[in-house]
Amino acid sequence: MADVPDELIRLERSAQEERAALAGLTGDEYEAQWRRWRAASEAARAAVTRRAETTGADEHELEQAVQKAVRQGQEDPAVE
Numbered sequence: 001m002a003d004v005p006d007e008l009i010r011l012e013r014s015a016q017e018e019r020a021a022l023a024g025l026t027g028d029e030y031e032a033q034w035r036r037w038r039a040a041s042e043a044a045r046a047a048v049t050r051r052a053e054t055t056g057a058d059e060h061e062l063e064q065a066v067q068k069a070v071r072q073g074q075e076d077p078a079v080e
Contacts, residue, residue, distance in 0.1 A: 004065050008044070014040045014043075019037045044066075048063050
C-alpha cells in the first residue's frame with residue numbers, strides 16, 4: 001500500500017511524539033503524559049480502522065504502511 005493519507009501519518013507521528021515525551025518523567029507528570037500518549041495512540045488506531053473499513057484495505061497492512069511512512073519521514077522521536 002503505497003498511498004498513505006497524510007491524516008494517518010500526522011496522527012501516528014503525534015502518537016509517537018507523545019510516547020517519546022514520556023522519557024524521564026515520573027509520578028504525576030508521567031501519568032499525565034501517559035494519558036496524552038494513550039489518547040493520541042487510540043486516535044491514530046481508530047483512524048486506521050475507519051480508513052480500512054471505508055476502503056476495504058487490510059487493516060494490519062494499512063497500519064504497517066502508516067508506520068513505515070512515518071519512519072521514512074523522520075527519525076523515531078523516542079531515539080536520541
